[in-house]
Amino acid sequence: MKEKRQITVRQMQPGQSGTVVQILGGHGPHRGRGHGGYGHGFVDRLHSLGIRPGRRITKVSGMFMWGPVTLQVGRAQVAIGYGMAGRILVEVEGEKL
Amino acid sequence: MRWREKSFDFVLPSDVGEDGRPMGLKRILLMGNPNVGKSVFFSRITGVKVIASNYPGTTVGFTKGSMKLGEEEVEVIDVPGTYTLEATSKAEEVASQMLQDGDLVINVADATNLERNLYLTQELLERQIPVIVALNIWDDTKHKGISIDVAKLEERLGVPVLPTVAVTGQGIKELVDRIPEAISPALPQRTRDERWAAVGDIIEHVQTITHHHHTWLERLQDASIKPLTGLPIAAVVLAASFLVIRFIGEGLIGYVLEPLFENLWAPLMMKLSVALGSSGFWHDMLIGNLFDGEIDFFQSMGVLTTGLFIPLGAVLPYILAFYLILGLLEDVGYLPRLAVLLDNLMHRMGLHGYAIIPTMLGLGCCVPAIMATRILESKRERFIAATLISIAIPCAASQAMIIGLVGAEGGQYVAMVYGTLFVVWLTLGLILNRAVRGFSPELLIEIPPYRRPSWRGVLTKLWMRTYGFLREALPIILLAIFAIGILYHLGVFDAIANFTAPVVSGLFGLPEEGVVAIVVGFLRKDVAIGLLAPLSLSAAQLVVGSVVLTMFLPCIAAFVVLARELGIKGLLMAIGIMLAATVVVGGLLNLVL
Numbered sequence: 183m184k185e186k187r188q189i190t191v192r193q194m195q196p197g198q199s200g201t202v203v204q205i206l207g208g209h210g211p212h213r214g215r216g217h218g219g220y221g222h223g224f225v226d227r228l229h230s231l232g233i234r235p236g237r238r239i240t241k242v243s244g245m246f247m248w249g250p251v252t253l254q255v256g257r258a259q260v261a262i263g264y265g266m267a268g269r270i271l272v273e274v275e276g277e278k279l
Numbered sequence: 280m281r282w283r284e285k286s287f288d289f290v291l292p293s294d295v296g297e298d299g300r301p302m303g304l305k306r307i308l309l310m311g312n313p314n315v316g317k318s319v320f321f322s323r324i325t326g327v328k329v330i331a332s333n334y335p336g337t338t339v340g341f342t343k344g345s346m347k348l349g350e351e352e353v354e355v356i357d358v359p360g361t362y363t364l365e366a367t368s369k370a371e372e373v374a375s376q377m378l379q380d381g382d383l384v385i386n387v388a389d390a391t392n393l394e395r396n397l398y399l400t401q402e403l404l405e406r407q408i409p410v411i412v413a414l415n416i417w418d419d420t421k422h423k424g425i426s427i428d429v430a431k432l433e434e435r436l437g438v439p440v441l442p443t444v445a446v447t448g449q450g451i452k453e454l455v456d457r458i459p460e461a462i463s464p465a466l467p468q469r470t471r472d473e474r475w476a477a478v479g480d481i482i483e484h485v486q487t488i489t490h491h492h493h494t495w496l497e498r499l500q501d502a503s504i505k506p507l508t509g510l511p512i513a514a515v516v517l518a519a520s521f522l523v524i525r526f527i528g529e530g531l532i533g534y535v536l537e538p539l540f541e542n543l544w545a546p547l548m549m550k551l552s553v554a555l556g557s558s559g560f561w562h563d564m565l566i567g568n569l570f571d572g573e574i575d576f577f578q579s580m581g582v583l584t585t586g587l588f589i590p591l592g593a594v595l596p597y598i599l600a601f602y603l604i605l606g607l608l609e610d611v612g613y614l615p616r617l618a619v620l621l622d623n624l625m626h627r628m629g630l631h632g633y634a635i636i637p638t639m640l641g642l643g644c645c646v647p648a649i650m651a652t653r654i655l656e657s658k659r660e661r662f663i664a665a666t667l668i669s670i671a672i673p674c675a676a677s678q679a680m681i682i683g684l685v686g687a688e689g690g691q692y693v694a695m696v697y698g699t700l701f702v703v704w705l706t707l708g709l710i711l712n713r714a715v716r717g718f719s720p721e722l723l724i725e726i727p728p729y730r731r732p733s734w735r736g737v738l739t740k741l742w743m744r745t746y747g748f749l750r751e752a753l754p755i756i757l758l759a760i761f762a763i764g765i766l767y768h769l770g771v772f773d774a775i776a777n778f779t780a781p782v783v784s785g786l787f788g789l790p791e792e793g794v795v796a797i798v799v800g801f802l803r804k805d806v807a808i809g810l811l812a813p814l815s816l817s818a819a820q821l822v823v824g825s826v827v828l829t830m831f832l833p834c835i836a837a838f839v840v841l842a843r844e845l846g847i848k849g850l851l852m853a854i855g856i857m858l859a860a861t862v863v864v865g866g867l868l869n870l871v872l
Contacts, residue, residue: 196505227723229471230362232395243505249623250632250722252504257392257423259504259728261619263631263721 187276191251191267194241200272202237205229207269224266231260233270304382306354307346307458310374310403311387312396313360314727316415318342319736320387320445321357324455328743331736332609333727334636335360336654341377348458356381362395364402383409383461385454390414390442391423391728394482400436401466401474409461410438413454417442424491432485437464446733496729503616504726513620516613524600528679531596540592545574548584564764568813577684578813586760589680589809590753595745597679601643602744603737610732610740614639615724622722628708629663629715630655631722637664641672643744645837648672649844659717665845666711666853669833670860671704676752676805681825684808688818695872696825703830703864707856751836752803759802763795763810772798786862787823788869790814800828802835819872827865832857 188203207225232255233239240254244267251267253260262270309317313335322329325344331337342357361374378384386403388396393414403410412432420427433440439457443450469477502508548566552574555562566574567581574581576588608614614636618625622632634655641648645668652664673681685692712719766772775798776783776791783794792814800807811824832854833841842850 224723226363226365226471229475230365230395230398231723231725234475242501243509245506245619245623247623249506250619252619252726256394257425258395259500259726261504261615261622261632261722261724261726263622263723265721266723 185276186273188271188273191239191241191253191262191270191272192244192264194272194274196241196243198274199238199240200274202233202235202239203271203273204235205233205270224269228262228266228270232256232258233260233262239272304348304351304353304458306356306381306383308356308358308377308381308384309387310358310378310384310399311360311415312362312389312392312399313725315360315387315389315396316445317357317360317387320385320413320415320443320451321355322739323445323448323451325355328739329357330740330743332606332614332740333612333730333732334609334615335725335727336633336636336651337609340650340653341373346455348455361399363399364406378406378408381408383411383458385458386410386412387415387443387445388412390417390427391419391425393425393427393486394478397478397481398474401469401477404436404438404464405466405468407463407465409463411454411458411461412436412438412440413443413445413450414440415443415445417450418444418447422491422494424489426487426489428485432481435481435485438462446736500729503613504619506620509616509620513617516608516617520604520608524597524604525682527600527603528597528682531599532592532683536592536596540576540588544587545576548574548581551583560768563768564761567764575812577809580760580763580810580813582757582760582764585809586757589760589805590749590756593683593809594676594679594752594805595748597682598643598675598745598748599741601675602741605639605643606737606740606744607732608639610730610737612727612729615726618724619722619726626719627712628667628705629712629719630660630708631719633722633724634660634664638668638672641668641674642678643675644748645669645672645674645833646840649837649840652844656720657717659715660719662845662849662853663708663711663715665841665849666856667704667708669837669841669853670830670857671700671707673700673829674804676748676803677808677825677829680805680808681829684812685818685821685825688821692818692822695822696829699822699826699864699868700829703826703860707860711856752805755835756803756806759799759806762802763799763806782862786869787827787865789816789820789824789827793824796824796828797831800834801832801838804828804834822872823865823868826868827861830857830861830864 194200205225205228242252242254242259244251248264250261250263253262309321311317314333318329318331318338321342321344324346327344329342338357338359341359344355345352346355356377358374358377361371363371364375366372366375384403386400388400400412429440429442439460441450441454441457443454503512552562552566565581565583567579567584570578574584576584576592579585618632618635621635625632625634636654637648637651640651648668649665652661655661655664681696682693685696772795776794779794780791783789784791796807796810799810807828808825811821816824841853845853
């Protein structure tokens, strides 16, 4: 049985697709490669690159050691930092756990 | 920057007629997302050659040119690429400010990525400025399975829309012909979501996408960004680049330039030498010292011997080879992938992966490299990147001389110089990351698709960069050699040499006269490294000398851009770091070797 669930872009598998649900802006606790500075600018910049709620995206690859994540957004590929990848919520289809 | 001096008055109502069409057209702005081909487009309509590459952010300043429109001469400005007018980065800030100074916008859009490109178009349509849209990269739509109804798009947007292929020039004339039809629909100001909704609606009606099979280029694209395949590919690409550059450089020197200088130029100079009486002031200035009655192009130090040989015989071949390979890597679109692969490493140095692009440019020349640090978002990153480049990245001219001089002692010594500089680059980066306040933002870049580079584009760029080297470096090199001759003649260097002996001989283990090279390094690093030749140094001393000369003080051209990009305070800090690093590294190297 399949069901929809929400995960972050970090948790996506390479090759997996999902629909962006929400981008978490603002300053919050962060791990790994998060350096802070996720103000409105970051959400705006993702939006202007086409990463926005409702958009279907595919994870192309993720570098190991908290490295950047490459996404396929429409016809373009966009590389984002690991911190940002943890702040993009996507809805994916997966096996019911 | 000249445009800064202008006042930023909003476009006066008189610039747009009652029907919204342009009046008194004086300044056309080329605007669009990064990496949609604005610069190529700009060259096409103005005839002004500019550097264009396949990665976002090639144009960091702005370029001005002019074109004939009917009888009128109109100014055209190539505005740095921007995704939005909401100024989320420095380039976007510049773009939206320049908008207030223009009379008409040619909105260059990537036809293969219409949805995202139309967002900026929507913003432009809300401004009081006539717009005409160029659907560029039109030739790529077909094999990507994209079909766009241009007439319908034109109707929906309410401004002229024309398909173009800037690289080949297709559609450019038609677009220019319709510039007078550009219009400002002056849509009401909307929110971001409303604009995206409008874009979505348009896309649904004008664009159909048919499934297309992955091409081998797209497969390679994905392989070169996945860690497991990407890192080996990067290693191969970099190693191959290095080998090809050496092969071309050495080939040109060995088979073309050295024979030319030795067999044709040397006999001519020997005749001149005899005519000048084989000694005296003018002989020393023009021909320089003879060794066993022969000219030694590396050591004679005459304006017509060493002065011509360094730029043309030793450095030019490597400049050609380096910029050919760099141009190919740029136009294929490889560099942003390298940025993603190296992002982790670069973050430890307070930078993000994109800093690899200015760094690679620095292997050619420090000046464009330091200017390219503008593609980095924060002041902190720009400072770290520019400082690292000016200290630890040897320019092509220095490298050519290092390979020529140090390489004569054996390849392992050249490897020592490069190895030391790499360690310095890494260590200094780690230190600066801890020492400089602030944080470095994360990577957020668009990865361009691989494109087949056009030979025309690659060769134009190669010519521009080579010509730039000849125009800027050649006079300085000749002047430097001349000045060195005069100062030697007057005995000025002896005084300085005595004064600086403790550092130069005591710390670095170089002969006292080595200071001359260090002083000259401020003018030109290649000449400075050449000055090590007559000192009959041991291999170890050559290694120390090359490293010290590379790290110590930027050459005057680099000095000027550093001051401009970092400000006086930043410049002084960078120079402080530079001096300290040189003393430490030079001293250590002398102890070890």
